[in-house]
Amino acid sequence: MSDMRPVLATLAAALVFAAGCTGGAPTADNNAAQKESELSANKAAFKVALLTPGPVSDAGWSAMAYRGLQAIQKECGAEVNNQEAKDAQIRDAMRSYAQKGYKLIIGHGFEYNAPGVEVAKDFPNTVFVSSSGGATAPNAGAFRFKLEQGFYLAGMTAGLMTKTGKVAMIGGPDVPSIRSTFKAFRAGAMAARPGIQVIETFTLKDSDVAAANQSAMKAIEEGADLLIHQANAAAQGVFNACKDKHVLAFGANMDQNDNDSGAVLASAVIVAEPAFVALAKKVRDGQYKGEIESVGMETGAIDYIWNPALKAQVPQAVMDKVEAAKRDILSGKLAVPMDKF
Amino acid sequence: MSVLRYASVVGYAALGESVGQRSGVINIGLEGTMITSSYFAMIVALSSGSPWLGILAAIAVGVLCGFLQAFFILRLRADQVVVGTALNLLGLGLTGTLYRARFGTSGQLLSVPRLPTFGPGLDAVLLLWLVLVGIVTWALFKTNWGLALRAAGEYPEAVEASGFRPLMLRLQGLSVSSALSGLAGGYLALGIAGAFAENMTAGRGFVALAMVTFGRWHPIGVFAASVLIGYADSLQFELQARQVALPPQFFVSLPYLLALVVLIVAGRGTRVPAALGEPYPREPGA
Numbered sequence: 001m002s003d004m005r006p007v008l009a010t011l012a013a014a015l016v017f018a019a020g021c022t023g024g025a026p027t028a029d030n031n032a033a034q035k036e037s038e039l040s041a042n043k044a045a046f047k048v049a050l051l052t053p054g055p056v057s058d059a060g061w062s063a064m065a066y067r068g069l070q071a072i073q074k075e076c077g078a079e080v081n082n083q084e085a086k087d088a089q090i091r092d093a094m095r096s097y098a099q100k101g102y103k104l105i106i107g108h109g110f111e112y113n114a115p116g117v118e119v120a121k122d123f124p125n126t127v128f129v130s131s132s133g134g135a136t137a138p139n140a141g142a143f144r145f146k147l148e149q150g151f152y153l154a155g156m157t158a159g160l161m162t163k164t165g166k167v168a169m170i171g172g173p174d175v176p177s178i179r180s181t182f183k184a185f186r187a188g189a190m191a192a193r194p195g196i197q198v199i200e201t202f203t204l205k206d207s208d209v210a211a212a213n214q215s216a217m218k219a220i221e222e223g224a225d226l227l228i229h230q231a232n233a234a235a236q237g238v239f240n241a242c243k244d245k246h247v248l249a250f251g252a253n254m255d256q257n258d259n260d261s262g263a264v265l266a267s268a269v270i271v272a273e274p275a276f277v278a279l280a281k282k283v284r285d286g287q288y289k290g291e292i293e294s295v296g297m298e299t300g301a302i303d304y305i306w307n308p309a310l311k312a313q314v315p316q317a318v319m320d321k322v323e324a325a326k327r328d329i330l331s332g333k334l335a336v337p338m339d340k341f
Numbered sequence: 342m343s344v345l346r347y348a349s350v351v352g353y354a355a356l357g358e359s360v361g362q363r364s365g366v367i368n369i370g371l372e373g374t375m376i377t378s379s380y381f382a383m384i385v386a387l388s389s390g391s392p393w394l395g396i397l398a399a400i401a402v403g404v405l406c407g408f409l410q411a412f413f414i415l416r417l418r419a420d421q422v423v424v425g426t427a428l429n430l431l432g433l434g435l436t437g438t439l440y441r442a443r444f445g446t447s448g449q450l451l452s453v454p455r456l457p458t459f460g461p462g463l464d465a466v467l468l469l470w471l472v473l474v475g476i477v478t479w480a481l482f483k484t485n486w487g488l489a490l491r492a493a494g495e496y497p498e499a500v501e502a503s504g505f506r507p508l509m510l511r512l513q514g515l516s517v518s519s520a521l522s523g524l525a526g527g528y529l530a531l532g533i534a535g536a537f538a539e540n541m542t543a544g545r546g547f548v549a550l551a552m553v554t555f556g557r558w559h560p561i562g563v564f565a566a567s568v569l570i571g572y573a574d575s576l577q578f579e580l581q582a583r584q585v586a587l588p589p590q591f592f593v594s595l596p597y598l599l600a601l602v603v604l605i606v607a608g609r610g611t612r613v614p615a616a617l618g619e620p621y622p623r624e625p626g627a
Contacts, residue, residue, distance in 0.1 A: 055539050057441050057448030066447045168582070174589055201581040202589035208543035209534035214347050214575065218582040236450045236536035260452030 046284050048072050048104045049097040050082040051090065051112060054206050060232030060253040065108040065131065068276030076280045090115045098123035104283045106276070107131070110177060116140045127283045132177055134340060136290040143275060146296030147177075147253070148184035149329050150268025151228065152336040153304040153322055154250040155188025157266060158226040159196050160318040161248075168199035168224035170216050170238050172206055172231040180339035181252075181268075185228055187337050192321070199224050206232060213237030220245045226265070228252060239263050248310070257307035265314070266306045275301050297329050342461045348571020349470050350375075350529045352564060354549035355556065356470070356477060357521025359563045362553055363481060364514025365494035365507075365616045366414060369425025371522045372546025373432025374406040378526030380436040383453050383537035384443075392456045392531045396466065396524065399531075403523015406432070407516045414515070415508050418620035429546070437539045448539075455535040456528075466528050473521075478560040490514055494614035497621045507621050522546065555600055558614065569603075570596045 048069065056066035066082060073080045081102075085093040090112060097105050098119065104127045107116055113133020120128045120140035133142040158167040167189055169182045186198045199219045203211040212234035216227055220241060228250040229238040235252070239261035242249040251257060251267030258264075275295045282288045295301035304326060306314070328334035354371050361368045368374075378399035386395030410428060413419040444451065458464045481487040489505045490513065497507035529545070530537050552570065556563030573596035581592050 055437065055448070056446055057437070057444070057539055059448040059450050063447035171589075197584075199582050199584060201578065202593070204589060204593045205543050207538040207540045209536045209538050209541050210347065210350065210529055211543065211578075213534055214343075215578050215581070217343065218575075218578040222579075222582040224582075233448060233450075233538035234541075236452060236538070237534055239450070240452075240455075240535045256450065259450055 045079050045101075046076060046280075047079045047081070047100070047102040048076075048280055049102045049106070050080070051085045051093055051105065051107045052082065053084070053086055053109045053111065054232065055084060056082060058207065058233040060235065062108060062232070064253055064270055064272045065106070065276075068272035069106070071273040071277050072280040075277050076284055078280060078284075086111075091119055094119045094128065095122070098126040102126060104129065104280055106279075109175075110142075113142050127288050129279060134292060136292060138290050139288070141288075141290040142292050143279070144292060144294045145270050145272070145275075146294060146302055146336070146338065147181050147268060147270055148336045148338045149297050149302050150270075150304045151181040151185040151252070152188035152329070153326055154228050154266060154268050155185035155190075155198075156192040156322050156325055157188075157314075157318065158185070158228070158250070159189035159192025160321060161265075161314070162193070162196065162225050164223045164225045165193070165195070166197045166199060166223040167226045168201070168216070168219035168222075168228075170212055170219065170227060170229045170231055171200070171202040172204070172208075172212070172229075172234055174202045174204055176339060178230040181230060183339060184336050188325075197223075203231070203234070205234070207234050209234045209237040211237070213241050216241035217245070220247055226250070228268075236261075255305055257305060257309070262309070264307055265310050266304060269303050269305060271301050271303060275299070297326070298332070342463065344572050344575045345470075345568065346462060346467060346533060347575060348568050349467055350525045350533065351545050351549045351552060351571065352567035353470055353473075353525035353528065354522040354546060355552035355563045355567050356474060356560055357518040357525075358549055358553045359556065359558055359560055360477060360481065360490070361514045361518030362617055363494045363558055363614055364490045364511045365497060365614060365619065365621070366511050366515045366518070367421050367425070367550075367618045368407075368410065368515060368518045368522070369422050369550070370406065370410055370428030370432070370546075371425075371518070371549050372542055372544065373425075373429035374403050374519055374522045375432075375526035375529065375546050376436050376540065376542045377406060377432040378402045378523035379530040379537060379541060380439060382527035383451065383530045386454050386531055387451070390454055392454045395454075395531050396456070396527045399523045399527025400520050401523070403519045403521070403526070404516055406523065407519025410519070411512050411515050414620075415511055418625060421618050433540060440537070440539055451536050451538075453531060453535055453537060456532045464532060466524070466532055474560050474564045477517075481560065491614070493621075494616055497616055511621070522549070525549070551600065555604065558612065566600075570600060573599045 050069045052062035054062045056062045069080050072078050107130040110132040112130035116128030117135045117137045117140045120137045128140040130142045171178050189196050201215045212231045216238040225247045229235050239259050242263040243261040248265040249263045251264045255267045255269050256264050381402045382395040382399035385398035386392045413424045414421050456464045490510045492500045493507040493510040500507045552566045556566035577592040577595045
């Protein structure tokens with residue numbers, strides 16, 4: 001069999017080689033960064049960077065920020081770059097972008113707020129903005145996407161439509177922004193049906209589809225017949241469980257109504273593009289002042305969208321109540337509970 | 342049944358790894374093998390429409406990952422832990438890159454054809470697991486091949502002296518380990534999740550390594566360990582769903598706390614294969 005060895009070695013080498021070739025793609029971002037630093041003699045270029053807590057391929061929270069970044073590139077003609085950065089990497093990533101002449105650095109999560117304010121002192125010509133967070137500086141601030149508004153309406157829908165009196169929320173990571181949306185979902189469900197049981201579970205993982213699936217299955221076995229998720233890339237696990245058990249789900253962050261499972265009744269979505277573009281324009285024109293900017297349904301940044309394919313299953317009375325609540329949120333008459341973080 | 346389903350991913354990988362470790366090779370690259378297999382299982386199932394072809398592709402990719410490691414570990418005598426770790430990083434990066442190149446940088450929720458189930462949530466791959474536990478036990482302990490393979494993990498010089506080839510036995514052990522972890526990755530994507538996401542294996546390869554130790558390098562012990570941990574995991578999701586008022590971090594760590602307790606109580610007299618992780622020949626050029 002020793003004559004097999006060279007064959008195996010060649011196979012292995014071919015595999016390594018192939019991997020090396022395709023493995024080059026993700027570093028394209030980094031190469032772009034290097035090229036940009038070489039080109040930074042050209043000071044006119046407006047450069048925007050995005051830091052996300054997870055992969056931008058998560059079809060959820062981080063993906064929507066990436067789309068916002070692409071919109072900035074398109075509409076402001078900016079040079080853009082993005083990176084995943086967590087914990088101790090955050091400050092380093094911010095500093096290295098700022099040193100390369102980036103004018104706007106967006107950190108997509110509350111955890112980027114404090115580092116942003118801190119690093120902002122050393123780079124007065126760069127603006128640091130985080131998605132949620134409460135601290136500001138002259139050149140640092142935060143967005144506050146009021147996704148809670150969408151979750152509240154989903155909660156109301158769930159409360160009005162449940163037959164078992166039990167609904168569920170399936171969370172991925174246990175972070176303050178997710179907790180706050182779950183609180184709003186619970187409040188909406190309670191407002192629609194006092195005494196409703198709202199099951200809350202977490203897998204504590206970002207992209208574990210099987211765990212999200214198992215978690216949803218258990219909630220359904222406990223009687224939940226409408227489920228919402230904050231599982232990002234693992235959401236398909238929740239939707240598949242709902243499909244198999246013939247119950248309904250809500251989409252979150254992105255419009256997931258057209259999911260193949262056919263189980264998504266409506267989605268609570270963040271429309272990040274306009275807010276991102278408006279921010280970038282402000283920074284480009286030198287108009288930015290450190291602030292906490294709330295963006296919600298009233299600015300078009302949050303929406304609650306029915307699935308056109310399943311809309312017929314929703315009784316008119318339910319639809320009317322939810323739409324009335326939506327109008328009240330828009331007019332400011334109804335204030336949805338929201339955590340500060 | 343549902344406990345077995347969710348436990349089978351770790352169970353498959355751990356079963357294969359018990360064979361690999363018995364032959365003297367520790368396959369740290371289980372996680373990388375699994376995620377790579379998950380990806381290709383998804384691609385093949387999506388493009389062919391057949392989850393069965395996807396499972397076959399997963400096994401094939403698993404074996405390829407095994408051969409890749411074998412080249413470095415067995416032929417070049419590289420450190421097994423280092424090579425396995427490299428494979429884990431390669432698998433995660435490669436699948437992430439290919440996934441983004443094919444499905445867009447901001448990702449998609451993929452819905453992949455799933456294996457058909459029958460009865461109380463059974464499917465063919467799940468049944469095969471139970472059958473394989475028996476077959477592997479028999480092969481390891483009742484055949485000459487099994488004796489030689491185990492000896493290769495204990496005292497490979499003696500194996501060589503008896504006319505067997507330790508490196509070939511180790512290649513076979515590593516291949517079994519890689520093939521079954523490939524199958525585990527395929528089943529995760531096509532049997533359970535019906536989807537693919539970056540890093541969807543979420544550490545199951547490392548849990549499988551722990552199960553081999555926990556199950557004392559015996560296929561039945563490893564099976565029992567996998568089912569016990571799977572049961573604890575299922576239980577924690579159930580407790581969460583019943584709204585027992587404790588933080589989720591406690592529940593999610595429950596299976597591992599249980600494993601720790603079992604190891605403390607029953608940890609005496611573990612028998613690690615004596616030559617596990619050591620290259621052969623032990624001296625280069627010997």
